[in-house]
Amino acid sequence: MSVVSVLAEAGLTGRGGAAFSTATKVEAAHAHRAALVVNACDGELGAAKDGWVVAHRLPELVAGANRLAAGAPVSYAAHRGSETAQRLHAAGLRVLELPARYVSSEESAIISYAQGGLARPMTKRQPLVRGGRDSEGRRIRPTAVLNAETVWRAAQILANGPDWFRSFGTAEQPGPRLVSVSTPVAYALVVETEAGAALTDLLDLAGGLPDGSPGVLVGGLGGTFVAAADVPGLRWSDASLGRVGARVGPGVAEALDPRECPLAYVQRCLTWAAGESAGQCGPCMFGLPALAADWHALVARGDRTAYGRIRSRVGLLRGRGACRFPDGVAGFAGSALDVFGDHLEQHRAGRCDVAELRYAPETDGRRTGVHVG
Numbered sequence: 001m002s003v004v005s006v007l008a009e010a011g012l013t014g015r016g017g018a019a020f021s022t023a024t025k026v027e028a029a030h031a032h033r034a035a036l037v038v039n040a041c042d043g044e045l046g047a048a049k050d051g052w053v054v055a056h057r058l059p060e061l062v063a064g065a066n067r068l069a070a071g072a073p074v075s076y077a078a079h080r081g082s083e084t085a086q087r088l089h090a091a092g093l094r095v096l097e098l099p100a101r102y103v104s105s106e107e108s109a110i111i112s113y114a115q116g117g118l119a120r121p122m123t124k125r126q127p128l129v130r131g132g133r134d135s136e137g138r139r140i141r142p143t144a145v146l147n148a149e150t151v152w153r154a155a156q157i158l159a160n161g162p163d164w165f166r167s168f169g170t171a172e173q174p175g176p177r178l179v180s181v182s183t184p185v186a187y188a189l190v191v192e193t194e195a196g197a198a199l200t201d202l203l204d205l206a207g208g209l210p211d212g213s214p215g216v217l218v219g220g221l222g223g224t225f226v227a228a229a230d231v232p233g234l235r236w237s238d239a240s241l242g243r244v245g246a247r248v249g250p251g252v253a254e255a256l257d258p259r260e261c262p263l264a265y266v267q268r269c270l271t272w273a274a275g276e277s278a279g280q281c282g283p284c285m286f287g288l289p290a291l292a293a294d295w296h297a298l299v300a301r302g303d304r305t306a307y308g309r310i311r312s313r314v315g316l317l318r319g320r321g322a323c324r325f326p327d328g329v330a331g332f333a334g335s336a337l338d339v340f341g342d343h344l345e346q347h348r349a350g351r352c353d354v355a356e357l358r359y360a361p362e363t364d365g366r367r368t369g370v371h372v373g
């Protein structure tokens, strides 16, 4: 059986976030003699699993990459100066050291950088595996980008067979899988699990969901908040998480700290996201800072008009931009509005049960305030 048929029979899907069929991707890569880039950036908030693969499963990863590339060149992408980049260098591999920015690990940004351009997503959507032209009109070599865990799983499938792989997980999402789990007592602990595992059990491996936690962020900055009350009934699968609008995605889960106001947490993330836009598409370049500013107005100043503006910005950002970054952040902010609605009411009333919210006296209808604690 060919490599592509084995992967198809195993039902392997990408572990970088989009869960696209790996067999289909590899088949297209072979047809176009595409170069292979193994994405080990762990760019998502709280992600660490691909660094774990490089640290603990490097020989299998390299063997898998060579099999999938079928003679085409292979390189490994990691954030500049990271331990992962150092390990890859030490192993004598071809390493693409990307600037440690959120969008630089998006696949078209990696390909652009690999071919002498900037580490920014290409503004023209095109099938990269076939090659085409980058944002500046230069020809790009056909290239396939696969997540590091995907490549390692492919190596395992080629060694152990599709039946072994399918003995883990669910029929729709087969195979063992890694998750980076964070809680207030453990940051980005990498655990191995399978689709169908109880979300509570996963969190327990890293200290558990603390009493009073407002919930769990599943999928990082491109992900979705899950209310604490929903957590016990959920399993780690798209079928189960989908009931609350979440997905397994890039395999990241973070139990929120009960000592931090969840709206302040969202504020920190949005402010950071606003600074990470690659500045190429209007909705992303202007929309994300505006979203962060409105969120600040709502959370820190209790500005009642900001809520409507945030709702409309979330709608406007969806599906916009050349890459999925603004879309992901819009989903993140929208789910925060849905899940932390009660908490928002407190802020609108000038209170916060978690942190002390001090408003300065109202002056001409505007309030200024800060979170304390």
Ligand SMILES: Cc1cc2nc3c(=O)[nH]c(=O)nc-3n(C[C@H](O)[C@H](O)[C@H](O)COP(=O)(O)O)c2cc1C
Residues within 6 Å of the ligand: 013, 014, 015, 016, 017, 018, 019, 020, 025, 039, 040, 041, 042, 043, 044, 102, 103, 104, 105, 106, 107, 108, 145, 146, 147, 148, 150, 151, 323, 324, 325
């Ligand atoms: C803003 C942004 C950042 C991304 N960062 C990563 C990353 O750090 N690692 C990764 O494997 N995929 C990342 N992706 C997804 C990649 O573009 C790509 O889909 C993935 O590497 C393909 O691998 P897979 O098919 O094996 O999942 C990111 C996507 C976006 C939109």
Ligand code: SF4
Residues within 6 Å of the ligand: 103, 120, 121, 122, 123, 276, 277, 278, 279, 280, 281, 282, 284, 285, 320, 321, 322, 323, 324, 325, 326
């Ligand atoms: S949407 Fe944002 S991050 Fe993506 S290409 Fe456009 S400006 Fe860059």
